[in-house]
Amino acid sequence: MNATAITRENLEARNIEADTASMRARIESFRDRIPADAPRLIIDPAQSSRAAEDGGIPEMPAAELDAATLKANILSHGALLVRDYFPASVISALPKAIDEVLQAVDLPREEKRALRSHYYSPPDNLASIMPEGAMELGALRVFNTRVGAAMCAEAPSLAETLLETFAASGLKQLIKEYLGEAPCLSVKKWVVRRSALPVEKAGWHQDGAFMGTDINTINLWLPLTTCGGDTGAPGMDVVPQRLYDIVSADGASFDWAVADSQVNQTFRTNPPVAPVFHAGDAFFFDHLYLHRTQYREDFVRPRYAIETWFFGESSFSKSQVPLAW
Secondary structure, eight states, rough: OOOOOOOHHHHHSHHHHHHHHHHHHHHHHHTOOOOOSSSSOOSOGGGGGSSSSSOOOEEGGGGGOOHHHHHHHHHHHEEEEEETOOOOHHHTTTTHHHHHHHHHHTHHHHHHHHOBBBBBBBOOOOHHSTTHEEEEEEEEHHHHHTTTTEEEGSSSSHHHHHHHHHHTTTTTHHHHHHSOEEEEEEEEEEEEEEEEESSSSSOOOTTHHHHOOSOOOEEEEESSOOOOTTTTSSSEEOOOSOOOSOOOOOOSTTTTOHHHHHHHHTTTTSSOOOOOOOOOOEEEOTOOOOOEEOOOOOOOOOOOOEEEEEEEETBOGGGEEEEEE
């Protein structure tokens, strides 16, 4: 790990205009690109016999992680938990930075229009790059605000800092080797999070239900606080199993969601678990992994996290708005 510590001072010393222009260019570079018609898929239903039968969430220390190990665990279990991937010295300032971002996105519209800060400076092509334009961007912002999230692209100085930190940690090379090609990210699905309390009971989903399934992906879910289990802060409920299809949405509130009853019925022999995460752990999973924000009625602390979805540069989900790395 050669990443420099992310500090408030470092963030606020950045050039806002340069970072915003860089984010604009990253988004623009995929405006006219279309994914391959028939990409070679990492997760192929024909490989279903390779799935592990024991369930569980495989864990390993960061020092032992490489692309082959990541791929083997994603293929067999659907996920891999890498402990202490990011040292506390590198990421300890991020929760306060997320507070600043969420405070900015929650300002009245007129105040936001005039605001340009290290924590809020949306590039001017965000609306036009959305498949349904400004209406989609507005709806996405409303949804994110409700759940305590904001798109990293709306805070370019933070976003560029994260990309530099990811690269310095070896993550960019790891993801490139896993995907078999250079990675890109998703504007919509690269978000900072501060969990809203109380947590809604619904929420089971596979991201492939709205991203599509003919894609190659890997998600880095990076908790910034201790959470999950009995810690008092919501982690994640997961079905610890390699899946190859989209689970039925029967009984769910949305066509991309999965009802509690469906989860309980379908996975009786391998029920959901709620692992304990520590700040700096890296939880990797793909677009078929079934999960939700951990649900309990007695949470007393919010959970901070950053979610980053990576696609192969030729096997991406156009609807999720790719951006270049």
